[in-house]
Amino acid sequence: MNDHVRTRFAPAPSGSLHVGNVRTGLFSWLWARHNGGAFILRVEDTDASRVTEEAVHGVIESLRWLGIEWEEGPDVGGPHQPYRQSQRSLVYREQVDRLLTRGDAYPCYCTPEELEERRQLSLAQGRAPGYDGRCRNLTAEEREAFERQGRAAAIRFRMPDEEQSVHDLVKGEVRWAPGQLQDFVLMRSDGTPTFLLAVAVDDMLMGVTHVVRGDDLLTAAPRNARVIEALGGTPPAYAHVPQVNGPDGRPLSKRHGSTSIESFREQGFLPEALMNYLALLGWSKDERTTFLTKQELIGSFDLDRVSSNPAAFDVQKLEWMNNHYIQRLDDDDLAARCLHFLSEAGVLPDLSVLRRAMPLVKERMKRLTESVELLRFLFTDDVTPNEQAGELIARAPEGYLSTAADRLERVEPWSEEAIHRALDEVATAAGLNRTKGWQPIRAAVTGSNVSPPLPGSLELLGREATVARLRKAATRAG
């Protein structure tokens, strides 16, 4: 345990937070918690044009819902405020000035057009397309000349001309040959900081000890580290975790449909199930542990056991896990969660009945949204039979449903057991087994060929509605 561990999650809230990003954030958070350290939420909005206020709120909402909390962030404040890069311009200006005076950074007067032109040329000649270092060693006179031309300078970092390496906690030792990592822009010519500057400065100033992020940022690590060192700080340890892929094995993106945390919530997934599933995407406790509570995850999470190869997101396994968690929720809790989806669908349940219906449906739902179709018949008299139900009703023996109605009308008491016996009597009298005998009744009462167990369902529905629906179907059956 190391209570000095400080990690952060720094999403750029331009779009929605998808499960891949969050999986990475989850690892970062788990590492902080595992070490009894602190977790920071920071908004990476150096390119302010792409960020909306709703997006920032969305990020906060999604993380909260999942069960991730932070000690410092834009909403809760903290000793290193502000936590939005768009509000830290002065800080970046100050740090970039230090780099400038030390000669670790320099003004670059090349225009985007010139850079693009040279980039194309390099590519055509088979050389690296990056920055060629044109303004690296400008004399004072040359600078003045550019200034007189009215050129605005971007500020570039002077990358040491030597081999670069990072010791990554997941990838191991990674090296880049001298010249491979070119001088990059720290501050745009309009004075706004780039991601590369902001991240280095913030991680340093906020005392971040471990940077856990997607491995698409692996080449940013040596740049981040060199900037921090040039500023006199100690770079954090880096852990670059693989990206999460879609079911087709390609990186998760819009193309894969709704992959935002918000959409999983709307689809009826439990946050505890999603967290458990996500934690197992690229990490494992051992060879058999599948279910871990939040506390257990915190207790056993270790960057050492994070896999270095990308994982594909498998909804089916998530669904299976979701069902597992649903089954283990207590009835009040589950009912409260289903209520949201029922009312969303326009079904307004009697709360007491809803609660008592939970034992009947909990092992039948992969998603909470399924509670709507499973339980609708309990809360509405509109039970127009679906196609299969219609057939079941039509194929019922002559007078069968009326007989069932008659018999159920006399059931005493109106209990699951008594109803069960009555249903059997009706079926037996008609020479039918349970399957054949109960299905028409199920169809008539629930409007579907599939429903929760019949006796329990009828008990909850009540005698009156049950009998009425049977009679109505009987007339329709002719």
Place this chain on the structure above:
RNA sequence: GCCCCCAUCGUCUAGCGGCCUAGGAUUUCGCCCUUUCAAGGCGGCGGCACGGGUUCGAAUCCCGUUGGGGGCACCA
């Protein structure tokens, strides 16, 4: 084009030189249970990308090939 990362059942993974005729989970298939649908139980199919090494011995180490991904922006 150059650089970097990755490679075990369809999917998530265990495996860090002998315990592996490769284990678990999910998916799928079959059986059992059963009032429908599920859940549950039992069982089956299914994998070390390929080629070279190193070693008494390789899924495990090294090299190469192939494949996938990422980077080379005044995006993040």
